[in-house]
Amino acid sequence: MAKIFSKNWQHGENEGEIYKNWESKGFFKPFDFAQGRPFVISMPPPNITGKLHIGHALTITIEDIMTRYHRMLGEPTLWLPGTDHAGIATQAVVDKNLRKKGINKNEIGREKFVEEVWKWKEEYGGEIVKQLRAVGASCDWSRERFTLDEDLSKAVNEAFVRLYKKGLIYRGEYIVNWCPKCGTAISDDEVEHEPQKSKLYYFKYDKNFPITIATTRPETKLGDTAVAVNPSDERYKKYVGQIVDINLDGVKRKIKIIADRAIDKDFGTGALGVTPAHSMADWKMAEENNLEKVKVIDEHGRMIGDVGDYLGLKVLEAREKLVEYLKSKKLLEKEEEIENNLSVCYRCGGAIEPLPSLQWFVKMEPLAEKARNAVESGEIKIIPKRFEKVYFHWLDNIRDWCISRQLWWGHRIPVWYASEKLKVKSEKLNEKEIYIGDNPPADWIQDEDVLDTWFSSALWPFSTLDWPDESSSDFQNFYPTTVMETAYDILFFWVARMIMMGLELTGKIPFETVYFHGLVRDEQNRKMSKSFGNALDPLVLIEKYGADALRMALVIGTTPGQDMAIGESKIKGMRNFSNKIWNASRFVALRVSDGNLQSGEVGGDRIDNLDIDEKLLTSADKKILESQKSIKSKVKSHIEKFQFSLAAEESHNFFWHDFCDTYIESAKNQLVQLDKLDQLENSKKILLKVLSESLVLLHPFMPFVTEAVWQELREICPDLSESIMTAEWPE
Ligand SMILES: [Zn+2]
Incomplete structure (x- = not known):
């Protein structure tokens, strides 16, 4: 049966299949045959209690753009995903669920309660991870991590012990922000x-x-x-x-x-x-x-x-x-x-009630100094630069970090006391009274508290790469990571602390560049919130318009660290662009193969390679090749300067105006008028070459429709790579 290039792009029927295919072929893993310096991003781990919101969708889109781009450059590329156990949030959700069933957590006790949380995690904790797939995240799921995984918990204990031995963790009576309702101390930044x-x-x-x-x-x-x-x-x-x-x-x-x-x-x-x-x-x-x-x-x-x-x-x-x-x-x-x-x-x-109590602290000043130097010296770059000032100001006014939390869900503090009384007795305990590590004397009593969730998050860039085993191949190959991409509102909670812990525990910066994106707002520039009713649900939008349209709408108009407004009409507009890509490609495929534009039946003509004969170029050919050359270098340079919006706009405008409106129109005539066979052949090659390279330029932004078209084109030009994901970035 003849192959049909269908009339319309059906995102709903295709995106899921395409994603599954990529994943099963292992395209998300770093290609080990690749050469050169690796490109590595640790995905900011969403909370397991989380549901995908528009902010996540933006994070995922930007990180996926970088990942797909660097992969096509041939660099060993790793985007490492995972989730965060989210101490307070998760405990609160499970507690509430149990209460609805008439179960009080204090009656069932710690062990049973924690079991309940794990059960909840198995059932609902994976939801967000499925949702990331819908956006098209090309991260390496075979390396997925969870902050409470056994390995990561080991890393947390190791970090605690090392910091304690260096005098950087201490126990002290201190005034803390106490929330009587949650029954826990919270950090200054959480007030x-x-x-x-x-x-x-x-x-x-x-x-x-x-x-x-x-x-x-x-x-x-x-x-x-x-x-x-x-x-x-x-x-x-x-x-x-x-x-x-x-x-x-x-x-x-x-x-x-x-x-x-x-x-x-x-x-x-x-x-x-x-x-x-x-x-x-x-x-x-x-x-x-x-x-x-x-x-x-x-x-x-x-x-x-x-x-x-x-x-x-x-x-x-x-x-x-x-x-x-x-x-x-x-x-x-x-x-x-x-x-x-x-x-x-x-x-x-x-209301917060400031109270004194015995808590564990990280001594921040010595860590802050190193973290300051790393940015001051330019070893770590922050984009946009104005956030450096905010960062320095915070470091210069830093207070010790209270890391103990009165919760059950989390990394329990690896401290044991010789007797129950010592737990509350005094700040200073001698070696006979306290043990810090993972091999406590029998019958000793472990500290009841868990660590602040941000403590494990602070280790994320290296705990996910097998640290403290620094000889492991992942740690050797992928650490330090390349880019930390996140929202600017967690500069202190997370980014600064990762820098401190990275420098202290691994002796290296955890990442070279910090890129902050802005917050997504509605068309009237209001913060999106569920209770206000103006929040856009990315999953609904993906179903309606396709992931490509959502991604493109999110990225066009973003500038680093600047909040951006988005409404449904913008996404709809980008859905039209997905259709444009499909329709133009269909036209090219059918004309080049000598197929039937009405039925969509692909013809029998094939193009073996895309080598162009310069001598046979018409003036229209020359013009499109010339302008595409300049677009290729612009898009590359924009992406490398983190100007994703400009890169997306350039590729969009080139495709729509230069390629579709101008070149395809003139090609229609050329294909009819050119009587010399070799000239006709050359003209077909140019159409395919410009189209396929345009698809590659658009792929980081719109991965699904570009892949779908690519597979159709492979029928006509078997020279194209197995997937657009494995295509080379055109120079
Ligand atoms: Zn509270």
């Missing part, structure tokens, strides 16, 4: 600030106290041990250094009056009640001034310690009670409505 209206209360602790203070949280004042004023404040100078005994509704404290330049003379009364145990800034002040730290709020948001009648009250109840007391004693001078920021948990939105 969000919500503007709110609050009451500012002006009062004195008691009648004997010389200074009026102002606060929005009177209940915390039960834990005050100092009042701080600005050293240049004439009103209070005379009191600095005094220690005053107070009795605040039955709670007795000694309040020291201290001077601190950070105090704003114009806020409130210019005097700050210092609550070391329940404020980040006050904790620091207490360290500098040797103040006592009195904990009056516990992990559940209730009053504890020596707080008299307040014991056991919730913070808001305590606030009311204390305000009543102040009023009754005429200590309250005034109340004022103000706007301030409430610190809330990024995960659950609950």
